[in-house]
Amino acid sequence: MTSLDTLLAGLARERATGALRVGRNGTIFLSEGRVTYMECAQTPGAERLLAAGGLVTEAALRRARADGGCARLLEEGCVTRGELQYAVLGAVLDAAFFLLPGVGTRPKFRPGEQHWLGGQWFFDVAGLVRECARRREQLARIWPSADLDTAPVRPVPCPPGQSVTLSKAQWEILVRADQVSTPLELARQIGRSGYSILLGVRRLAAAGLLAPPEAPALPKRARRPEDRRPPHDPRAAHQPLGPQVTGDPADLALLLRLKKALEELT
């Protein structure tokens, strides 16, 4: 199975235009070999970022998608070109971070297909891969273990020091943490990029504000079946009185022969 970035590098060399669908994980949109948009099932897209920020309503986004595209969105004046570019930039880099390391499960390329938010920012494939590597390195520098990235976020009930300083993202994480949601679920709830939540979570972990992830549960001891209960247990199966007897006639014959042999000895 070829990795996704080698596949993308090939499409970039061919200056391909179209959409690369990666199973159910996401879609990468290219225009003349440059990435224009990327969707990932795990991370919030640019539309979600814009709507969560309160800049554009969901209805306005739907209207623009159906007719007019980005030009209409900019004309209506609720969002500036800079903001639109920043939303696309953030969403694409975030999607790339979670999508690219995977192997291409049944990738399918459809030439000519475009995303309506594409064309705001053009990424070259090598640059995207480099930025993802840089981000991974940055995470590792803050807190080396990736265990917390997928585990439920569980803040400690009491901070280790007298006072703590939190960034905006960290505050939002702590407020939303319900002991069950994982960082990526929190990202979708808050409407922030998944990567910024991972950064916040790792910084919280480095500051000792998160409980360590639960060790995988030990295998449950199999329930003792009914018939294996000790004999004094009232629920134990009934046992016959006296020692167990074998009704085998061969034993009786053996005993008689033994008796006879012993008598002859004396």
Place this chain on the structure above:
Amino acid sequence: MLGLDTCLAEVMSIPGALDAMLIDHTSGMAVAFSTASGVDADRSAEALTEALRATSDGLSRSSPGDYVRVDEMLITTDKGHHLLRLLDTAFEGPLALYVRLDMERSNLALARHRLQAISNQLLT
């Protein structure tokens, strides 16, 4: 209409500007940068992000009972000025517009004024 890619040309037209960069404060990534010789954009973006974070952490500890929201940071060295303007966005941690100014040729008041005008055009 100014975009993230085109705003740097405006920033570089400020008298005395030597380098300009647009930084994503959350990830420490250089979103756009003017092509300057001998500057590693990725590393300098990361370093400036750390400088900003350290500043706002330090200020929040030294001003108890108050919110700290850094608008602008100005550092003067023996060779020139470094001006960082933070642009709050609605959805993600702030963008930072950075410009390095020549000591002799720049006018600090003018540069601050221009930088503010550019940032107002960039984001609502």
